[in-house]
Amino acid sequence: MTGHPANGLDDTVHQRVRLGILTIAREAGRVEFSYLRDNLELTAGNLSQHLGVLESAGLITIEKGYAGKRARTWVTLTKAGQAALAEEVAQLKLLISQIERSGTSLG
């Protein structure tokens, strides 16, 4: 493994929708399925697939329950999820700074 920041990117997290889910869950503390679906502009099936990947990786926990008679699904970020998100953002920033530096040296 080289020191290039692209090698530090986790395939589970380095994906637009899953990064979005983790970001929203971190800011919200606890977020409902429908909020994620609406804000990420996904279908319920597509969102469920991404949630499944993140849950299998231990990055989120999914809790099902009821609010009155309405079924609700709540998503919470785990500590591993917080660490993975922080790592992904740090790697992205590093990658961008490397791209900018190489662009400057070429120019």
Next chain:
Amino acid sequence: MTTEAALPGDDPGRLLSNTRELAQRVRKDQRATWFPLLVFAVLTFASIPVRRYSGHHLDCLAVPRVCTVYSDAEFVYWPIALVLAYVAIAAFYIRRSRARGVGTRVLPYAIAGIIIAVALTGVALWEVHNPPVHPLGLNGLAYQLARPEAAIGLALLVLAWAERNRALLLLTLAYLAVVLMPFTFGWVQPSPPWYFYPAVFQGSVLLLGGIGFAVAQRPLWSPAS
């Protein structure tokens, strides 16, 4: 699944900016800054008749010659009003959070608000019997801070931090400057009939701030409310 492939949206710059936009959106959806400001504006205006129509005590020290005027009713009104206000604010935020499906950051604010209110009421009670020797020194500043209006301001700083709300931080600093104005301008207690001026001024800052935030946050909260 198409989203697994390297889409243009997966480039680092776009991913980072998308992340920032989503975080901002969640913060905006969590905020209901107008509600606590309007609640405290109402409490501040309601404190005027409480102060006006309740009995007052005058305690004086012989040496140095320092007197304190206080009302028993205010020591009952403010702690109860503040605790009930924080319970109402927490309930409002939690109900709104459930309706929107996004968590709330109100609990640190409500807990800090109740602790600050109780602590400053205790300090104010102690100060009634131990008035500041130099009302315009540091001792006098502590005297000004041990008031319900300052308790509201200090707790609003916690809300500004919890909501990561810069506009609220600026408004709260302006409000605290208004609350501490008697200290700044060298008068401690206006005499009748002007006793209600500070409360009107402080309540107006909260009211105008609440209206401003309600207007600014309206497009975000009206569809879900």
